[in-house]
Amino acid sequence: MSSFMGRILKAATFGESHGPGLGVVVEGAPAGLALDESRVQIELDKRRPGRSPHASARREPDKVEILSGVSAGRTLGSPIAMLVRNQDARSGDYAELARSFRPGHADYAYWRKYGLPPQPGGGRSSGRETLARVAAGAVARALMEPLEVGFAAYTVAVGQVAARRVDRAFALGDPLRAADPDLAAAMAEEIQTARLEGDSVGGLVELAVDNPPAGLGDPVFGKLDALLGGAMFSIGGVKGVEIGAGFAVAGRRGSQNNDQMGEQGFLSNHAGGILGGVSTGEPIVLRLAVKPTPSISREQATQDLEGRAVTISIKGRHDPCLCPRVAPVAEAMAALVIADAWLVQRALERSRP
C-alpha cells in the first residue's frame, strides 16, 4: 500500500529513487481551499536534501508541478496530483551494490517479497518517496490552517546528545532541526564524528500537534494514537514511537500518570493529548526513535544474491543522521491523519439529531 488511506482523505504516492519522478494523488480535500505550487514548495523545501553539510549531497531542486485539482489558486474538489521530476540520479554509485544486500536496508526483504535484485538507489525503498508524503501533507496543512492547528517536529537527540529544552523557532531554522540551541553544535559534532569514522548515528524526533480539535479518533481500531502511531512507523528508519509520557509509564503508578483536572481543564498532559483513542484538545505529543542511517562506508558482512558471504562498503551520498529528514515527514503524516480524522468528525458531529 503506497496509499495513505484515510476514510475521506487519501493520498496515493508513487515513484522510485532513480525513475522519472515521484509524486502523489490526493483525494478528499474539499473544494475552495487555497492552494498552489508555491504553498506545496514551501513544505518540500523543508525536506530537501543538500541543505546542510549533515545531509545527503544529492542535489535535487525538487520542484513540484500540480497536475490537477487546483485552478486559480483554489482546489476544485477533484484529485490533486503533484509531480516532482528526478534529476540528479547517479546510478553509478549503486551499480556495484546490485548483487549483494546492503545491511540495514530493504534489499533482502524486497528480494524475498518481489523476487527482484536491489534497485538503483533503493528504488521504491529510497527516502525520496517521502517527498510525496510532504506534498500530500501540504494539502492537509492547508485544510487545517483555518483552525490554526500546528504541526512541528524537531530533533531532540542525536546519538549521545539529548536536548534539555525545546526552542521550536530555533529548530525550524537549524539544519539539524535541533530543538536545543545550546546543544545544536554538539549534535552536529556527534554527526560529523560518525561521518569521519565512516559511520552514522541515530536520534530522537519529537512531534507536536498544537491546538488540535477535540473529539478526533475512533474507537477501537481507529484510535487517534493508533492512526498516528501507524503513520509514524510507516516512515523509514523509525523503530519506536511513544505518545505523551510514553515508555516512562511502565515505571509509574496510576496516581502519578493520570492527568487530573481542575476548573481550567487538565493539570498535566501525560496522556499526550489522547485519551481512549480520542483527542482531548490538549497538545498531542509523540517521540520517534530513528535508527542510524544504514548506508555506511565501513566494511560490513553480507550476502550476495546467490547467498554467498561477501563484504560491502557503501559509497554514495547518504545522510549520516536521518533525524532532520524524518522531522518534516512526521509533520506531514500527522497533518494527513489529523485532517482526515477531523473530516470524519465533522461528518458525524454535523449529522447528530
Place this chain on the structure above:
Amino acid sequence: MSSFMGRILKAATFGESHGPGLGVVVEGAPAGLALDESRVQIELDKRRPGRSPHASARREPDKVEILSGVSAGRTLGSPIAMLVRNQDARSGDYAELARSFRPGHADYAYWRKYGLPPQPGGGRSSGRETLARVAAGAVARALMEPLEVGFAAYTVAVGQVAARRVDRAFALGDPLRAADPDLAAAMAEEIQTARLEGDSVGGLVELAVDNPPAGLGDPVFGKLDALLGGAMFSIGGVKGVEIGAGFAVAGRRGSQNNDQMGEQGFLSNHAGGILGGVSTGEPIVLRLAVKPTPSISREQATQDLEGRAVTISIKGRHDPCLCPRVAPVAEAMAALVIADAWLVQRALERSRP
C-alpha cells in the same frame, strides 16, 4: 472504526461493557479452515478476568457462541460471527461516576466526541471490547497454524521490576504472564503493594512472532511495522511501541545497529524481523509500554459534566496492572495483521508471471 480493516481479512467488533454482549464478525477467512467454538474458547480463556488475585474481580464466563460461517468444524468462507454475552455487569459500581470524568479514562474525550456522559463500565471504552479481538485473533491463528507461525506475548516489566530473561513456557502459565520465573514473585509483589495503596502500576509487554513468512508488508504505508505498530497502539493503555532494538537505536551507530549477514543468514536481529517495512523471515519482536490502570481508589481531582472541580475515588473491580490483560490482545492483533499480510502476499506471489 471498530473494524480491523485488513485488505482481505476484516473484523468488525461490537459491544459495550454493560450491554447485552460483545462480539465480532470476521470476513476474509478462506473456506475449509478447522475452527469451532472450543478453538476460540481456548484463546478467550487466556484473557478472561478473574483468573488471578492480580486481575479484576469481575466474574464472566465469557463463553463464545459462533453464529455463522462455520459448519461441522470447518469454515464456510462466509463471515464468522461470534458472540459473548455479558453476565456479571454491576452498573451500581459506576453509578456515582456518571457525572464526572475519571482521570486517565476516555470519559472526557468521549464527551467531547459524542456529547454523551460517561457510560456504565466505560461503555465502548471498556477493556471488555478486547475479547472480540481475541476471538477474531483465534481465526487468524487458525489460518497461520499450518505454517507454524507462533504468536507469544509476555510481561517483561512491572513498575520497577524488569525481567532479566524470558521463559515463555513459564509465562504462559503465570497469572501475570511474567517472563522471568525468578522475578515473577517480585512483579506480583509490586502490584500487590500498589493495590494496597489504592494505586496501580504500569509495565512492559513483549510480543514475539516466531517463524513469520518473509515478504509480508507493503511499502510505503502498509509497512509491516506500520501495520503492527498501529495495531498495538489500538490496544487501550499502550503508550509506546518499539520494534527490535527500538528506542535504543537513537544512541547507536549504524555499524552497531545494522544486521550483518553470513552464509547462514542474519548475524543479529536488531531490526526485529522487519526491513524496509517487509518481513525478512527472522522473528518479529515488539515491546509495548503499558500505562498504569487509570481506575484507582485514591482520591483524584477532576471535573464534572458542568465543568466544576470535584474529587473522585474510583471503586469497582479493576486490574491494578494491565500487562497480563494486554498480552493476549497483542497476540491477537499480531495474528490478524500477519494473517492479512500473508493473504495479500500469497495473492501477489501466485499471480506473478
Place this chain on the structure above:
Amino acid sequence: MSSFMGRILKAATFGESHGPGLGVVVEGAPAGLALDESRVQIELDKRRPGRSPHASARREPDKVEILSGVSAGRTLGSPIAMLVRNQDARSGDYAELARSFRPGHADYAYWRKYGLPPQPGGGRSSGRETLARVAAGAVARALMEPLEVGFAAYTVAVGQVAARRVDRAFALGDPLRAADPDLAAAMAEEIQTARLEGDSVGGLVELAVDNPPAGLGDPVFGKLDALLGGAMFSIGGVKGVEIGAGFAVAGRRGSQNNDQMGEQGFLSNHAGGILGGVSTGEPIVLRLAVKPTPSISREQATQDLEGRAVTISIKGRHDPCLCPRVAPVAEAMAALVIADAWLVQRALERSRP
C-alpha cells in the same frame, strides 16, 4: 465482501439460512440518533416471509435483538450489532439436493469458489441474508429521517403484467407490493398460474428516493449512480438496473433526453435525479429487473458433484416471484448508499473555507 463499505457508514452482515442466526454490525452512525428494536422491527416485518400466499411458506418471526450501540433509545456512536435467530429451518427439504447443483442457484459457482457442496437452504446464498441488509437499512433510514428523505420500492411488473400507474400507498399495503391497484389482482394471478405449473415468474421493481439532498456522489468512481447501481446488483436475482429513462435512452435524441430547466428548476427528470454522478435534488428513480425464482418443482437437467448428468425437481418453500421480497431490500440498500454519501458530503461541505 459481506460488508457494505461506505466511506463512513459500514455494515458487516453475517449468517446462513440454516445456521444459528443472521445479523449485522453497523458502524459510522452518529451518536444520539433515535433508534430501538421496534424501529428496526418495523422494517424487518416488511420483508418477512409468510405474509401472503405468494410468499415462501417458511415461518420465521424474525425478531431482532440489538446487541450493542444503542442505549435508552439513542445510538451511542459505537457499532450497532443486531441479531435475528433462525427458528424454522427444515434442512430435510434440502437434504436430497446436497449432491447436485440447482439450476439458476449459486450452488455450482460456490462449489467452484469454495470447494464446498451445496449447503442446507443455500447457506450464505439464501435470500435470508437480506434481513441483515434491511436491519442495517433501518439505521440509515433513521439517519435520513430528519431530512425527510423517503425510500419507496414497489412492483411495477410481474411476468406479462405491467403496471400502468403507481399508487405507493396501495403498494405498501399490498402483499405483492403491486404499484397499480387495477392490476394487482392480475399480477397475483400471474404468480398463481406459474406456481400451479410448478414454475416461477420474473418482474420489475421500481425504487424511488424522494427529496434527496443535492450534491451526493463523488466523481468518477463514487458516482451516485455507480454506488446505487452496484448496490442494487448486489441483491440476489437482480439482472438489470436502470436509472431515470434507463434503457430508453438508447433510442433517443439528445434534444429529447436532456432535462432542460426553467426558472422553477428542471422541466423533466429523464436523468433520474443524477447528473455527472451527483444528485441534483430531483427524485432519484431506478428500476430493477428481477429474475424468476430459480427454485421450481418442474424437472430440470443438471449435474451432480461428480459431473454426471442428472435431473432435479426442487421441493421446499419458495416464493414464486421475488419482487415483493426484493422491494424492501432495495429500499434498505438505497438508504445505506444515500446516508453514507450524505455523511461524506456533510464532511466536505462543512470544511470548505
Place this chain on the structure above:
Amino acid sequence: MSSFMGRILKAATFGESHGPGLGVVVEGAPAGLALDESRVQIELDKRRPGRSPHASARREPDKVEILSGVSAGRTLGSPIAMLVRNQDARSGDYAELARSFRPGHADYAYWRKYGLPPQPGGGRSSGRETLARVAAGAVARALMEPLEVGFAAYTVAVGQVAARRVDRAFALGDPLRAADPDLAAAMAEEIQTARLEGDSVGGLVELAVDNPPAGLGDPVFGKLDALLGGAMFSIGGVKGVEIGAGFAVAGRRGSQNNDQMGEQGFLSNHAGGILGGVSTGEPIVLRLAVKPTPSISREQATQDLEGRAVTISIKGRHDPCLCPRVAPVAEAMAALVIADAWLVQRALERSRP
C-alpha cells in the same frame, strides 16, 4: 472517489479536461509483469478522439508516460503512475457557457456539490477522465493475459438501428465499433443525421469477458455482478446495465430462464456467466444503455448561475454518439474488476488447508 478501489488492485485517477494533464496511479499489480508504454499506448489509442468523422474533433495525441513502477519492461511491484499531457485544450469554446448550466451535463449538480461554476471543458466531468481508466485497464489486461481472459466491447445499437449479429473482429476495426457489418453504415447514417440536425443519439454497448476464471466475486456485497454493474454505471452517460438475459428476465418463467446443465456443462447462459454473484467460468456478458451526448447545438432552455431562465446552444467539438467512446472504457473497467477479483480469489484459494 476518483479511485477504483479493488481490494488488492487500486487505481487513483486524476485530471481535468483543460488542466495540465490526466493520469492514474495503479497499485497492487504484482512484480515481474510485462509492461511498457507501448503496451498502454495500444489501449489508449483505442479510445482516442479524432479517429473518425463520428467522433469529437479534438486532436490529442494522448501519449502516455510511465512515471514509476516499471523498469526494463517489467513491473516492480510498486505503484505504476502514468501521465498524459493535455495539448489541444481550447477553453474559448466553453467560455460562453461558464455562467449557465448545460442541460444533461454535470454542471448543475457540481455547482450544488462544490459551489463552483462550470469549469472549462467540463473540468473533472469531461470524458477525458476515461483515458486514465483505459491506462489502468491496460495494467489489468496485462495481469490477466497469461490466463487468456478476453475483454471486448462493441456497439450493438445506435438510435433506432439495432445490430442483428456480432462480428467482433469487424467491430474492433470499425470507427463506431459497430458489431454488425451489415448495419454499420446505417448506424453511421443515424449519427450523421442527428449531427446535421444539431442533435445527438443514444445507443447500446455490449461487453463480453471471455474465458473468465470461475469462482470470482464475493457474496453478498462483492458479488461480481455488483462490482461489474457498479463499474459500468461509473462510466459517464451509462443509464442502464443488464447482465445475461437482463431486463428480459422480468417477463420469463423460471423454467425458461434457469440455465440447465448437461454432462458438458451449462446448456445456456441466460445468467451471463454469474450465479449467486460468483463467476461460473461461462462468458460474462453485459449490456450498457448509453445516453445521447448531452452537448448539442440546438437551442435549449436552462438556468444561469443566478437562477434566471436562459437559452443555450452548445458549440464545441462533441461526439454525437458516445458508444464508440464508451466501449474501450467498459473493457478497461471490466479488466480492473476481474483482475482484482482474481487476485483476491488467488489469495483465498491458495490458503485453504
